[in-house]
Amino acid sequence: MxxxxxxxxxxxxxxxxxxxxxxxxxxxxxxxxxxxxxxxxxxxxxxxxxxxxxxxxxxxxxxxxxxxxxxxxxxxxxxxxxxxxxxxKIKISRKSLMLTIRNIGYQCRIGISALLGEATMGVLMLMGNLMFMRYMGDNGVGAFSIACYYCPFVFMIGNAIAQSAQPIISYNYGLDERIRVVATERLAIITAIACGVLVTLAFNLFPDMMVGLFLDRHTEAAEIAVAGFPLYSIAFIFFIFNLTAIGYFQGVEKVLPSIVFALLRGILFLIPSFIILPAILGNNGIWLALAASEILTSVSIVSYYFFKRRKEKCCVA
Missing domain, CATH: 1.20.1280 (Monooxygenase)
Structure with missing residues (x-):
C-alpha cells in the first residue's frame, strides 16, 4: 500500500x-x-x-x-x-494571485463532470458487488469482478475520444468557429458509436475467451459471467456516446448540462437501476442495470440537444 x-x-x-x-x-x-x-x-x-x-x-x-x-x-x-x-515563474503580485485563484476555480467548475465520470466507475462496482452478493452470492461477485476488469477499458475508449476532441472543440469555440465545432463533435460521436459497436460485438462473440483469461471456464462463476456478458455489453454503445457528449459540453463551457448528465449516469439513474431491475427481472436485471442507466442518459442528452436546437430556431424566427 x-x-x-x-x-x-x-x-x-x-x-x-x-x-x-x-x-x-x-x-x-x-x-x-x-x-x-x-x-x-x-x-x-x-x-x-x-x-x-x-x-x-x-x-x-x-x-x-x-x-x-x-x-x-x-x-x-x-x-x-x-x-x-x-x-x-509564478507571479506573486496580488492581482496575479487573484487571477490564478479565479482560473483554478473556473477549471474546477468545468471539471466537476469529469470527476463525476470517474466516480461512476466506483458507484458501478460498489452497487454491482452489493446486488450480486445479495442475489447470487460469492459466485455472482466473482462473475461481476471479471466484468469490472474490462469496464475500465471501455471507459478508456470513451474518455480518449472525449479528450481528443475536447481541445479542438474548445479552441474553435473560442474563435467562434461553430462549423468546425459541429464537425468535430459529429466525427467524435460517429467514432464513439463505431467503437461502442466493436466492443459490444467482442463481448457477444468472445465471452468464453474473455472470461477464460481470469477463471476456469467450468466454474459456476465463469458460467454466470459468460451468460451475463452479452446483457452487460448492451450498455457500451451508450456508455461511450455519453462520455463523448459530456466532453463536448465541457468543451463549449456548458457546465450545468455536463454536470447534470454526469450525475444522471453516475448516480440518479444508476443506483435506482441496480435496485429496481433485479426485483423485476431477477439476476438478468443486475447485468442490465448499467445499460438502463446509460440508455436513459443518452435519451436525456439527445432530448436536451433537440430542445435547445428548436429553441434557437424559434429565437431566430
Whole structure:
C-alpha cells in the first residue's frame, strides 16, 4: 500500500502533464509517455515477482517506478522541449494571485463532470458487488469482478475520444468557429458509436475467451459471467456516446448540462437501476442495470440537444 499511495503523485502529474503535452502539439510524445512506462511495468512486474520473489510488494514497486518514469518524461518535455505551453515563474503580485485563484476555480467548475465520470466507475462496482452478493452470492461477485476488469477499458475508449476532441472543440469555440465545432463533435460521436459497436460485438462473440483469461471456464462463476456478458455489453454503445457528449459540453463551457448528465449516469439513474431491475427481472436485471442507466442518459442528452436546437430556431424566427 505505501508504494501504491506514492504512485498516485505521479499518476496525477501525468494526467495533467500529458494533457498539456497534447495541447502543445506533441500527441505522439504523449503516447510514448504512456506506452514506455506501461511496457516497463510489465517487465518489472515479472522481475520483482518471480526472479526476486517480492510478491505483491514487488508488483506495487514496479507500478511506482513505471509511473515515476512516465512523470519524468512529462517533466522533461515541459522543461526542455515545450514550444508554446512552457513552465514560467509564478507571479506573486496580488492581482496575479487573484487571477490564478479565479482560473483554478473556473477549471474546477468545468471539471466537476469529469470527476463525476470517474466516480461512476466506483458507484458501478460498489452497487454491482452489493446486488450480486445479495442475489447470487460469492459466485455472482466473482462473475461481476471479471466484468469490472474490462469496464475500465471501455471507459478508456470513451474518455480518449472525449479528450481528443475536447481541445479542438474548445479552441474553435473560442474563435467562434461553430462549423468546425459541429464537425468535430459529429466525427467524435460517429467514432464513439463505431467503437461502442466493436466492443459490444467482442463481448457477444468472445465471452468464453474473455472470461477464460481470469477463471476456469467450468466454474459456476465463469458460467454466470459468460451468460451475463452479452446483457452487460448492451450498455457500451451508450456508455461511450455519453462520455463523448459530456466532453463536448465541457468543451463549449456548458457546465450545468455536463454536470447534470454526469450525475444522471453516475448516480440518479444508476443506483435506482441496480435496485429496481433485479426485483423485476431477477439476476438478468443486475447485468442490465448499467445499460438502463446509460440508455436513459443518452435519451436525456439527445432530448436536451433537440430542445435547445428548436429553441434557437424559434429565437431566430
Amino acid at each position: 505505501p508504494w501504491i499511495f506514492a504512485t498516485c503523485l505521479f499518476q496525477v502529474w501525468c494526467a495533467i502533464g500529458l494533457f498539456v503535452v497534447r495541447l502543445d502539439g506533441s500527441p505522439r510524445y504523449a503516447m510514448w509517455c504512456n506506452v514506455l512506462p506501461g511496457l516497463l511495468n510489465v517487465i518489472l512486474d515479472y522481475v520483482f515477482i518471480f526472479p526476486l520473489g517480492m510478491g505483491v510488494r514487488g508488483a506495487a514497486l514496479a507500478t511506482f517506478l513505471s509511473c515515476m518514469v512516465g512523470g519524468g518524461m512529462v517533466m522533461a518535455y515541459l522543461v526542455w522541449f515545450a514550444t508554446t505551453l512552457k513552465i514560467i
